[in-house]
Amino acid sequence: MCGIAGMVSTCQPDPDLVRRMCEEIVHRGPDGTGFHFDEHAALGMRRLAIVDLATGDQPVYNEDGQVVAVFNGEIYNFVDLRKALDARGHRLQSAGDSECLVHLYEEYGTDMVHQLRGMFAFAIWDRKHGRLLLARDRVGKKPLYWRSDNDSIWFGSELKSLERDPRLRRDVDPIALHHYLSYQYVPAPWSIYKGVNKLPPGHLLIWEGGQVTVRRYWELSSTPRQVTNEAEEEERLRELLLEATRIRMASERPIGAFLSGGIDSSAVVAAMAMQSPQPVKTFCIGFEESKYDERRKARMVADRYDTDHHELVVTSRLLDVLPRIAWHFDEPFADSSAIPSFYVAHLGQQHVAVALNGDGGDESFGGYQRYILMGKSGWIPQMPGAVAAISGRIGDLIAERSTSGSLFRRLGWLMQFAAERPSQRYARLMSAFTPKSKIEIYSDELRDLLVEVDSYRLLDEAFQQSRAETDLGRILDVDIATYLPGELLVKVDITTMANSLEARSPFLDHHLMEWAAGLPIDYKVRNGKTKLLLKRAISPWLPKEILTSPKQGFGVPLASWLRGELRELAFDVLTDDTARHRGLFRPAVVRDLLHHHIAGADHSVRLWTLLQLELWYRARAAPQDHLMAKVSSAVDMNTTLT
Numbered sequence: 291m292c293g294i295a296g297m298v299s300t301c302q303p304d305p306d307l308v309r310r311m312c313e314e315i316v317h318r319g320p321d322g323t324g325f326h327f328d329e330h331a332a333l334g335m336r337r338l339a340i341v342d343l344a345t346g347d348q349p350v351y352n353e354d355g356q357v358v359a360v361f362n363g364e365i366y367n368f369v370d371l372r373k374a375l376d377a378r379g380h381r382l383q384s385a386g387d388s389e390c391l392v393h394l395y396e397e398y399g400t401d402m403v404h405q406l407r408g409m410f411a412f413a414i415w416d417r418k419h420g421r422l423l424l425a426r427d428r429v430g431k432k433p434l435y436w437r438s439d440n441d442s443i444w445f446g447s448e449l450k451s452l453e454r455d456p457r458l459r460r461d462v463d464p465i466a467l468h469h470y471l472s473y474q475y476v477p478a479p480w481s482i483y484k485g486v487n488k489l490p491p492g493h494l495l496i497w498e499g500g501q502v503t504v505r506r507y508w509e510l511s512s513t514p515r516q517v518t519n520e521a522e523e524e525e526r527l528r529e530l531l532l533e534a535t536r537i538r539m540a541s542e543r544p545i546g547a548f549l550s551g552g553i554d555s556s557a558v559v560a561a562m563a564m565q566s567p568q569p570v571k572t573f574c575i576g577f578e579e580s581k582y583d584e585r586r587k588a589r590m591v592a593d594r595y596d597t598d599h600h601e602l603v604v605t606s607r608l609l610d611v612l613p614r615i616a617w618h619f620d621e622p623f624a625d626s627s628a629i630p631s632f633y634v635a636h637l638g639q640q641h642v643a644v645a646l647n648g649d650g651g652d653e654s655f656g657g658y659q660r661y662i663l664m665g666k667s668g669w670i671p672q673m674p675g676a677v678a679a680i681s682g683r684i685g686d687l688i689a690e691r692s693t694s695g696s697l698f699r700r701l702g703w704l705m706q707f708a709a710e711r712p713s714q715r716y717a718r719l720m721s722a723f724t725p726k727s728k729i730e731i732y733s734d735e736l737r738d739l740l741v742e743v744d745s746y747r748l749l750d751e752a753f754q755q756s757r758a759e760t761d762l763g764r765i766l767d768v769d770i771a772t773y774l775p776g777e778l779l780v781k782v783d784i785t786t787m788a789n790s791l792e793a794r795s796p797f798l799d800h801h802l803m804e805w806a807a808g809l810p811i812d813y814k815v816r817n818g819k820t821k822l823l824l825k826r827a828i829s830p831w832l833p834k835e836i837l838t839s840p841k842q843g844f845g846v847p848l849a850s851w852l853r854g855e856l857r858e859l860a861f862d863v864l865t866d867d868t869a870r871h872r873g874l875f876r877p878a879v880v881r882d883l884l885h886h887h888i889a890g891a892d893h894s895v896r897l898w899t900l901l902q903l904e905l906w907y908r909a910r911a912a913p914q915d916h917l918m919a920k921v922s923s924a925v926d927m928n929t930t931l932t
Contacts, residue, residue, distance in 0.1 A: 293447035293787075294360040296333040296413055298422045300441045300500055308332040311444075311451035324348045326358045331415040331422070335360040352392040353381055356417045359391040362447050363410030363432045364794070366537040371405060395423070400494060403507050407537075407800065411489075413445060422497040428508040428800050429650070430478075430491030430775030433783060435620075437486045443497045449620030452486060453910075459484070460910070464739055467622075467874075467903075471723040472745040474624035474899050475777045479504075482621040482906075491775045508800070512758040512767050515808040523813070524827040526805070531828075534799035535561035535646065543643035546571030548634055548793075549597070551587030553657070553821060553828070553836060554648025558796055560831040562646060563595035572597040573638040573645065575630040578605055579847045590833045602637045604630050604846070612859075616905035618788045623906075624722065624899040625777050626846045631785040639789040649782060650797035653769045654806040655824040656762075656814030659841055660719055664712070665762050665815060686726055712761040713753035716768065717746040722899040731879045748772065763811040770803075849894040852887060860884060860897055863904050872907065875900070 295311035297303045305327045312323055312334040326333045326349040335348045349358050368387035380393040394402035395414050409431035414423040424445055426434045435452055436445040446452050466480040478488040489495055492508035517523055547559050549572040562570045572592050576585035585601055592599035611632050638645045652658050689702030729737055749768055756767035786793040813823040825837050852860055870877050887893040
């Protein structure tokens with residue numbers, strides 16, 4: 291596991307720049323750096339060693355040194371790959387996974403990516419042909435940024451690496467900001483900076499002679515297959531999950547698991563315990579507010595499998611992490627569950643170097659409550675144009691002026707839904723700011739620039755590209771293509787790597803995902819119930835209460851925090867001169883959001899989205915310690931451990 295960075299050019303690259311770029315990979319681990327320099331390429335890495343501690347240094351080379359690679363991630367099938375390469379006459383010098391890449395490239399060229407099973411972002415420089423290959427894993431667990439001009443290309447695991455180049459202007463891309471306010475993250479291929487791109491999941495990039503080509507190499511097919519024997523499907527699911535878990539337990543350093551008390555993480559812990567000779571180390575986050583606290587359920591699983599269980603309670607007094615999160619995340623990011631994610635990673639890092647988790651189970655098997663809502667919304671016919679516009683406007687007013695969970699809020703949502711087609715309904719459900727609310731909060735200049743830019747088009751296009759046969763099946767596809775890599779996996783990668791901890795996700799094994807994608811939607815969501823087949827398959831493994839309890843998610847009591855301990859921080863950061871002088875938003879609208887939230891309306895998601903944007907601006911414009919001093923004065927830095 292490492293971070294990578296580099297520069298390739300038709301002219302002589304700058305080795306000192308690449309060294310500085312690698313210095314910015316600050317949270318990837320202390321286990322060493324490595325570089326390759328030649329007349330056209332400068333590649334570097336910084337390593338957190340998990341496998342092959344003795345001989346796993348990078349960069350890695352083929353036999354004659356003409357092919358060189360740097361690599362971030364883990365290849366879980368590397369033992370089989372090494373055997374196959376050895377049989378074909380390749381001479382491997384190390385005992386790990388990284389060296390497989392250069393020899394696979396010799397055998398298969400760019401098609402080598404189809405041989406890999408794991409999480410990865412890598413760069414391969416082919417000196418003989420003057421070709422750079424960049425690739426990112428199928429689902430998007432490992433990040434990769436890049437930018438190019440006519441002569442050169444720069445790339446890195448972190449945007450901070452590219453910032454070390456003084457030629458990068460670091461101008462915020464207004465379209466990326468526009469999309470962020472909708473989705474609370476910047477979706478690929480955009481980055482927050484103009485001229486810098488994210489390589490999308492399941493894609494590779496070829497740079498040759500100054501020309502860039504980006505193409506997709508993997509796409510999940512959700513064409514349903516016929517199911518004739520449910521018991522056989524349940525058994526196959528258990529087999530796939532056990533195998534996906536087993537191969538992710540390979541490590542030369544201590545390994546454990548995040549255990550939230552939900553179905554997915556509990557299933558992974560069960561699969562680990564059944565295949566581990568030692569008690570599994572498990573880590574759980576809790577809250578003082580019972581609505582968000584799942585420690586009791588996590589303990590049920592821990593007790594059943596006699597795990598070595600550890601817990602931590604997150605309170606608003608722990609929110610000194612806010613400026614640290616804003617700094618570690620290279621782009622604005624407003625998923626509030628990054629707070630407990632950061633702390634469970636910090637807790638885990640004190641005991642292990644690798645932690646398995648349950649990420650991906652909801653997307654592949656239909657676990658989110660919003661899938662039930664979207665299934666029911668299919669009963670609501672879309673109104674004709676003129677009536678739809680009126681219904682949408684009235685619904686907006688009702689929803690915005692009612693409290694969360696109230697009958698009026700639900701009525702407002704119903705009227706909004708009736709005005710839209712299924713993909714737009716889902717985009718609204720996933721939005722922090724709707725198109726209307728963005729236009730209302732923008733300054734005149736920003737509004738004029740973005741009024742014609744439709745953020746919902748991103749989900750519209752993903753919806754249309756899905757091969758699923760039902761609207762609900764398409765929505766699961768949309769989540770796998772957008773929310774999963776753009777929000778969930780970014781959160782997990784950055785919060786774990788910030789603590790020098792590697793996260794692994796058995797449910798994101800592409801063999802398991804491809805099998806699950808072929809299940810008819812009725813085996814996932816039906817009659818107001820979720821994860822139907824998964825729950826039946828793992829029912830022998832888990833306590834009944836785990837299987838029957840409503841899904842809680844990994845949320846935080848954000849609304850109450852913003853009315854209480856974080857109230858002063860939110861007002862100070864969002865309304866001071868620094869924020870106002872950016873010229874992005876109307877100060878009066880921001881103040882109204884704050885005051886209406888204090889009065890009882892729930893604007894917590896929008897306020898958090900604005901707050902994280904402003905904290906990101908300050909983290910990128912000033913040294914971290916200055917930001918810590920400015921923000922932490924409003925936060926009690928005491929911690930509570932149990």
